[in-house]
Amino acid sequence: MNTPEQLLSVHVAGAVKELFGSAIEPASVTFQKTNPQFEGDITLVVFPYVKMAGKSPEQTGQIIGEYLQKHVSEVASWNVVKGFLNVVINSKYWIETFVHLKEDETWGRQNVVLGAPFVMVEYSSPNTNKPLHLGHMRNILLGYSVAEIFKAAGNEVMKVNLVNDRGIHICKSMLAWQKWGNGETPESSGMKGDMLVGKYYVEFDKHYKAEIKILESQGIGKDDAEKKAPLILEAQNMLRKWEANDSEVRELWQKMNGWVYDGFAKTYAKLNVDFDKMYYESNTYILGKEIVEEGLKKNVFQKRDDGAVIIDNTDSKLDVKVLLRSDGTSVYITQDLGTAVERHKEYPFDKLIYVVGNEQDYHFKTLKVSLKKLGYAWADGLYHLSYGMVELPEGKMKSREGTVVDADDLIEKMETEAREMAAEKGLIEGMSKEDQDHLSHMVGMAALKYFILKVDPKKTMVFNPKESIDLQGNTGPFIQYTHARIRSIWRKSELSTVPAFEAPAEIHAKEKDLIKLLSTFPAIIQEAAREYSPAVVANYTYDVARTFNQFYDACDVLKEADANLKNFRIALCMTVSRTIREGMRLIGVEVPEKM
RNA sequence: GGUUACGUAGCUCAACUGGAUAGAGCAUCGCACUACGGAUGCGAAGGUUUGGGGUUCGAAUCCCUACGUGACCA
Numbered sequence: 001m002n003t004p005e006q007l008l009s010v011h012v013a014g015a016v017k018e019l020f021g022s023a024i025e026p027a028s029v030t031f032q033k034t035n036p037q038f039e040g041d042i043t044l045v046v047f048p049y050v051k052m053a054g055k056s057p058e059q060t061g062q063i064i065g066e067y068l069q070k071h072v073s074e075v076a077s078w079n080v081v082k083g084f085l086n087v088v089i090n091s092k093y094w095i096e097t098f099v100h101l102k103e104d105e106t107w108g109r110q111n112v113v114l115g116a117p118f119v120m121v122e123y124s125s126p127n128t129n130k131p132l133h134l135g136h137m138r139n140i141l142l143g144y145s146v147a148e149i150f151k152a153a154g155n156e157v158m159k160v161n162l163v164n165d166r167g168i169h170i171c172k173s174m175l176a177w178q179k180w181g182n183g184e185t186p187e188s189s190g191m192k193g194d195m196l197v198g199k200y201y202v203e204f205d206k207h208y209k210a211e212i213k214i215l216e217s218q219g220i221g222k223d224d225a226e227k228k229a230p231l232i233l234e235a236q237n238m239l240r241k242w243e244a245n246d247s248e249v250r251e252l253w254q255k256m257n258g259w260v261y262d263g264f265a266k267t268y269a270k271l272n273v274d275f276d277k278m279y280y281e282s283n284t285y286i287l288g289k290e291i292v293e294e295g296l297k298k299n300v301f302q303k304r305d306d307g308a309v310i311i312d313n314t315d316s317k318l319d320v321k322v323l324l325r326s327d328g329t330s331v332y333i334t335q336d337l338g339t340a341v342e343r344h345k346e347y348p349f350d351k352l353i354y355v356v357g358n359e360q361d362y363h364f365k366t367l368k369v370s371l372k373k374l375g376y377a378w379a380d381g382l383y384h385l386s387y388g389m390v391e392l393p394e395g396k397m398k399s400r401e402g403t404v405v406d407a408d409d410l411i412e413k414m415e416t417e418a419r420e421m422a423a424e425k426g427l428i429e430g431m432s433k434e435d436q437d438h439l440s441h442m443v444g445m446a447a448l449k450y451f452i453l454k455v456d457p458k459k460t461m462v463f464n465p466k467e468s469i470d471l472q473g474n475t476g477p478f479i480q481y482t483h484a485r486i487r488s489i490w491r492k493s494e495l496s497t498v499p500a501f502e503a504p505a506e507i508h509a510k511e512k513d514l515i516k517l518l519s520t521f522p523a524i525i526q527e528a529a530r531e532y533s534p535a536v537v538a539n540y541t542y543d544v545a546r547t548f549n550q551f552y553d554a555c556d557v558l559k560e561a562d563a564n565l566k567n568f569r570i571a572l573c574m575t576v577s578r579t580i581r582e583g584m585r586l587i588g589v590e591v592p593e594k595m
Numbered sequence: 596g597g598u599u600a601c602g603u604a605g606c607u608c609a610a611c612u613g614g615a616u617a618g619a620g621c622a623u624c625g626c627a628c629u630a631c632g633g634a635u636g637c638g639a640a641g642g643u644u645u646g647g648g649g650u651u652c653g654a655a656u657c658c659c660u661a662c663g664u665g666a667c668c669a
Contacts, residue, residue, distance in 0.1 A: 083614085361666080553635070
């Protein structure tokens with residue numbers, strides 16, 4: 001089924017060729033939505049052709065309009081306003097479009113064809129010394145959703161997580177636990193594992209700060225004090241032991257990381273996200289060494305006088321970057337270079353999407369440029385899905401001021417809030433405890449996920465806890481509610497299959513709006529993939545729900561005396577509910593039958 | 596200081612990548628339920644798109660500049 005754009009663009013090109021004698025690409029013909037105040041379904045911008053026509057914009061529009069009506073049977077009528085040619089497509093076309101849509105079992109999803117681009121999405125990538133917070137949540141939700149969108153767009157997708165499980169930060173938690181933990185475990189304390197480990201990270205910091213203060217009072221400079229405090233020296237010593245494979249340190253490391261993984265697993269489960277493969281930095285951090293050799297051999301890297309290995313990216317408007325320090329220790333970027341190469345060997349991806357905050361923009365530019373210099377053509381497929389920070393109405397989250405919003409707390413808060421709302425409305429009366437739990441979980445998560453995903457990823461966003469639990473307007477629960485309403489219509493119709501109907505001769509304006517909107521779903525998925533933006537899908541789904549409510553208000557669906565028209569409308573409702581369900585699925589939101 | 600991103604209604608966000616009178620939601624005010632799911636719909640009010648220049652038929656969008664905010668780098 002051709003879209004109106006496809007239907008018309010060839011003929012517009014034909015018109016320009018035949019009437020004005022200029023050859024243009026049909027793909028270059030630009031359309032836009034018709035402004036609601038004028039009659040029409042689609043609008044051609046005629047400005048590009050006025051020069052070729054040698055006439056005024058109005059006249060040019062007139063001529064093209066006449067041509068289109070003569071050559072395209074779907075064109076019912078047209079009008080020109082200034083340089084805009086508004087074209088009305090006949091009802092028959094829209095009804096056929098709808099019938100086609102109704103029977104399309106793929107719901108706009110493309111089938112993965114053989115040889116479709118293989119996309120790897122790396123997201124979440126937490127540190128194991130702290131529990132997850134609101135910022136991580138944006139990362140996780142974006143990553144999961146983008147992966148689902150690429151799947152729907154017809155790509156083969158692999159979701160991976162690279163856990164930062166080694167380094168000085170873990171040693172800090174470990175050391176603090178050894179010193180002040182008294183053998184506390186998640187079981188003994190009842191704390192979630194990641195919370196417990198996070199607690200000791202904070203504990204370390206507290207004591208460390210105290211030591212610095214003492215040193216400073218002895219007249220030692222701040223920088224020096226930070227470097228010479230006994231605690232940090234001890235932590236560094238622990239890291240060396242870890243690297244030397246000291247069995248005692250490794251054992252503790254494994255125990256405490258285990259707690260953290262249990263904790264993360266619970267949070268991931270609550271958010272309903274998953275991974276096809278887990279990578280651990282403790283396994284990958286050595287990979288960089290080989291790449292250094294390779295780079296030196298290929299003369300892409302240089303050895304500086306002090307022994308450090310560097311890459312000079314000033315030709316790409318970047319800096320000189322150290323890859324191996326003079327003391328032989330490697331740097332983050334070196335690991336990332338090695339990891340990328342290793343990964344591509346194992347899974348030859350066409351695209352690798354890193355979901356990482358925008359504070360690392362520079363890092364990923366360097367990564368890509370460096371890999372290309374090393375001669376890896378696939379580096380073109382690297383994409384840094386850079387997202388903005390999440391702020392609170394009071395400003396930035398600051399761990400020092402305790403304004404960090406913890407992921408688990410927030411999830412729980414959303415659920416209880418959803419439950420209270422439902423109870424207030426009397427919607428969960430007579431429900432089993434299980435159903436109540438399930439519903440409040442669904443609604444709470446919808447509120448949270450939608451609130452975060454409706455915003456363009458690259459923008460800094462403000463998370464307002466109060467507003468996010470709102471159930472009205474542009475929110476997840478509003479969309480869920482609309483879906484539940486439609487399912488209720490379906491139940492009341494007491495039909496078992498989508499009813500057949502004779503195409504009505506004319507359709508209501510609101511019905512046409514809906515059909516028009518529904519028919520763009522496949523295009524929306526493609527756009528979302530092109531822009532790496534779940535927000536495109538989220539806002540579209542809201543549009544569908546909103547337009548449905550208007551349609552619902554303007555047309556009596558079940559009360560319609562004409563049985564045929566009633567069936568048509570019920571079929572329309574069903575298609576709407578399917579689209580909503582699918583759109584919400586792409587942003588990781590479940591949709592209830594009843595609420 | 597250098598690099599980079601961003602700045603749209605009181606608030607949170609849109610605007611099909613250069614197109615018509617810049618759209619939604621929240622908050623405010625008003626209207627609409629015997630029944631269809633009111634967690635709804637309709638309307639009013641709210642804007643010099645941070646300021647100033649430029650590019651052209653046409654700018655929130657592109658270029659320059661000033662201011663503001665954030666991030667990276669020293």
